[in-house]
């Protein structure tokens with residue numbers, strides 16, 4: 375599958391790590407380590423820096439600014455960047471709507487929107503879920519009615535990540551109320567500065583603003599901002615969701631987190647006077663189990679990337695998503711177990727001043743543990759992924 379040899383790969387990894395060390399500011403890294411959601415500024419700056427090196431969208435086709443790297447290079451790039459505490463780039467442009475536009479967008483849409491995604495100057499958000507349409511997305515009710523050269527949009531989206539940063543939203547709207555649910559949906563690209571759009575924050579249990587409600591009141595959207603055909607939005611929406619699930623493997627993050635878990639367990643004692651937790655056979659077994667499962671997860675991802683499973687692609691994406699989410703949650707729960715009371719504060723201004731106990735890995739552990747409850751919800755809950763595996767993979 376990959377024609378890069380071991381020494382070229384080692385040189386490539388050195389190049390990636392050197393680049394990250396040279397270009398990440400201490401502030402960016404600290405915010406990542408302390409578990410803060412990346413700021414728009416951090417994501418935009420890092421995206422621009424990567425773009426300057428031609429590395430902002432390795433997975434894109436070369437003609438649109440991709441690198442032409444092999445799957446192995448892309449994977450180790452992500453692993454090394456996460457290991458260096460680089461901020462994760464906003465996924466909504468690069469991973470979600472970008473590939474949809476490559477495949478289904480008009481030439482005008484490609485010209486207008488892809489450059490801003492590639493260089494990180496335009497931020498996007500995803501307007502799929504509604505108060506009564508999450509798992510059952512096809513029951514969405516945000517309405518778009520044609521009025522000459524425009525659609526007029528009314529309705530509400532919810533859980534819209536990064537809507538407060540976004541310049542644009544890609545939105546599923548209902549354009550035909552008479553058709554079967556999936557058949558009456560259209561995808562629109564909407565400028566967030568259009569009159570009639572209101573964004574309200576939702577504060578999550580990590581006390582941060584990441585998600586929002588977005589309201590549309592008589593919002594006029596030019597017809598040329600429709601992706602593909604009217605009433606065919608479900609096709610583009612499904613293509614995008616499959617990409618979202620494959621991107622949700624969380625392998626780079628979980629590898630970094632496991633390393634951090636070992637560092638914590640190497641320092642913390644179960645009780646005063648005890649040796650480090652890592653020498654406790656029961657805790658050590660937990661770490662070993664997580665590591666074995668993470669290795670198996672990595673192998674599974676490889677097999678899927680090399681098309682070696684023979685499993686339907688949607689079912690494979692769902693399998694990866696479930697496993698990736700479970701591992702992310704399990705490892706962050708082990709952090710909390712290992713840190714004990716040190717984990718209590720949500721955030722710390724500096725790595726060594728979070729608790730007063732001087733435990734350098736405490737800041738951010740609790741906030742990340744809490745927000746990671748959501749990884750088995752967004753992009754479709756684990757229960758829904760099980761249904762997809764049953765239908766598409768097992769043909770039940």
Ligand SMILES: Cc1cc2nc3c(=O)[nH]c(=O)nc-3n(C[C@H](O)[C@H](O)[C@H](O)COP(=O)(O)OP(=O)(O)OC[C@H]3O[C@@H](n4cnc5c(N)ncnc54)[C@H](O)[C@@H]3O)c2cc1C
Nearest residue numbers: 500501502503508509533534535748751752753754755757
């Ligand atoms: C942090 C976060 C960020 C998000 N970001 C975005 C975003 O940017 N854009 C966006 O559009 N959406 C976003 N979402 C929304 C997310 O996609 C939905 O929350 C998710 O699809 C579940 O929908 P719901 O919340 O309406 O729950 P429901 O669909 O009401 O589900 C409630 C429970 O019932 C279970 N359930 C439902 N149907 C079935 C079934 N058929 N079989 C078995 N169990 C079932 C579910 O698994 C779940 O446990 C985000 C959510 C979170 C938490």
